[in-house]
Amino acid sequence: AQKVTQAQTEISVVEKEDVTLDCVYETRDTTYYLFWYKQPPSGELVFLIRRNSFDEQNEISGRYSWNFQKSTSSFNFTITASQVVDSAVYFCALSVPNFGNEKLTFGTGTRLTIIP
């Protein structure tokens, strides 16, 4: 069975500070996919990034960066120079191929509040 743990329930930082959201996953499969989604108050889940288990390269996209470490089963997300618009709930998720029954397993989410 797959499991995703986001230990940080809520985080508040002052605008322009950097913030890291932690994600730890569990799976016995060697092929798997990791995702981050952002959910603003409007409710829509916005796709941020996808990473497969064979690609441990870190990625940077503007103010966002992701650190994937298989050795610690972690896929952490850092926002640099945070802005008020970054306030949202962020979900880390995991999927595993399963003969046409792939499912996306979500962590419990981290509510991020950026204080102006």
Place this chain on the structure above:
Amino acid sequence: DTEVTQTPKHLVMGMTNKKSLKCEQHMGHRAMYWYKQKAKKPPELMFVYSYEKLSINESVPSRFSPECPNSSLLNLHLHALQPEDSALYLCASSQDMDRGYGYTFGSGTRLTVV
């Protein structure tokens, strides 16, 4: 078109009503999903359709009935719901199954059962 469109955005229904939620995508995605999300909780998978056939039913009560009329449309028929069924219902699509494609989510239908 890179969106998943859900209607209605808000719905209030009585416990004896019958209503339907609709979801539409025109990205050529072959997998479509219904998720239920309670306040301050992550989304929970309800149903998955792959190539217009129901492939996963997560033991959802029969008062929820999914339907996939064609590859672009997904419906969720609601009947005799309970107040605890009040939640945000999210539809999503992905290019295919088992390849780790990212899911595109709609903005959801906020359902209140009274």
